[in-house]
Amino acid sequence: MFLLYLKRAKSPAFQQPEKVKIKRMKLLRSVYWTSLSWRIPCCALAILGVDILAAQHLYAAEVTIALPTKSFQMIIFPLAQERGYMKEEGIDLKVTFMEPTPSIQALVADSIQLTGSGGSALVAIARGNIPAKVVLAVNDRVHQWILSRPNITSINDLKGKKIATTGVASISTFMFKNLLPKYGIDGNKDVVFVDPGVGNQAAALMSGAVDAAIVSVEQRYAGVDNGMKELMYLGNEVKNSWGTSAASEKFMKEQPRLMAGFTRATLKALRLIKRDREGTIAAFTKFSGLPLASATRLYDDLIGTFTANGAVDIDTQKNDLGVIRQVLDAKETLAPARAFDFSFALEADRRLTKIGWMP
DSSP: OHHHHHHHHTSGGGOOOHHHHHHHHHHHHHHHHHHHHHHHHHHHHHHTTOOHHHHGGGGOEEEEEEESOOOGGGGHHHHHHHTTHHHHTTEEEEEEEOOHHHHHHHHHTTSOSEESOHHHHHHHHHHHOOSEEEEEEEESSOOOEEEEOTTOOSGGGGTTOEEEOSOTTOHHHHHHHHHGGGGTOOTTTTSEEEOOOTTOHHHHHHHTSSSEEEEOHHHHHHHHTTTOEEEEEGGGTOOOOEEEEEEEHHHHHHOHHHHHHHHHHHHHHHHHHHHOHHHHHHHHHHHHOOOHHHHHHHHHHHGGGBOSSSOOOHHHHHHHHHHHHHHHTOSSOOOHHHHBOOHHHHHHHHHHHHTTOOO
16 A cells, blocks of 8 residues: 555645655555554464464453362362363463462462451351352252251251261351251250361261261261161251352452453353263362262252352341351451452343353
8 A cells, every 4th residue: 555655745736745645654654564563463373373363361450269178169160160161251260279268368478369267268258257258049948957976857856966067166066056946955064066087077977986976968878878868957047158258359349340241150050060061060070079979969969059150148248247246256247348349240140141141
């Protein structure tokens, strides 16, 4: 184009005042070199065999979430990455694994942006006023069960018995304690709670070391398959959240676009698992290392406990904080607005629904 202009400029019919010609020449030079500056790197990428659209992934922002376990509800995070939902939001999601306490410390130190240990985050917020909030609730029913020895047939029979728990001051222990008065049992006097160590509750029950146990879904299967009796599913008895995640306030305030993108991608995965049974089971088998039969059993038992939009209502939030107050033996219950912020989840759900997004 620039050369064509020079040729035409020499013809008598195209003679113009000197100032106009100079101005137009400068403009054309600018357009020419701007165009060339874009073509050179694009051509270089093409020569090297690099897809220009794929190259965008090189500039994705890294976001890290620390998960405490490879439990079923955690599958939404690696699934959101594998299905490309995070990439669509310009995010390169890093999934790492940490125990709850170290993950909270990493969150405060800004080493990670989110933690899957939302319950522990609530304790830290209430006790230490850490700058974080619970931003996502994957389940609205608690994944904890009460198993007993075969000779015990009801909760009433637990009076005077020993019960294995994940910790005498754990959240699930206090949830169960709050239910015991309905059965004429004082949780502080009439039963003895013991902690046999991480993941040993079902084993302690089957060995006869305790009379009952508060167990996770995986331990529930181990106990029931070996003749133990299921007395109660806590998810049917209490109104509390489960599978919660927390984000640092710094990440939420300084990187709201990434926080929003992370949430949208996660909610897409949440919608996906409810519609794609086989795909989710296959992904969870890979993620957890469990046999296909176990992953299938988990899916069928738990899929009905997942929230619709990654959030829980205000009553559930208050109940969660009421249990935290008991765990800490605090005088006052924390206000929900200090501990929870589901605005990103609710907005993401609204937008996905508005555009009719379906997996």
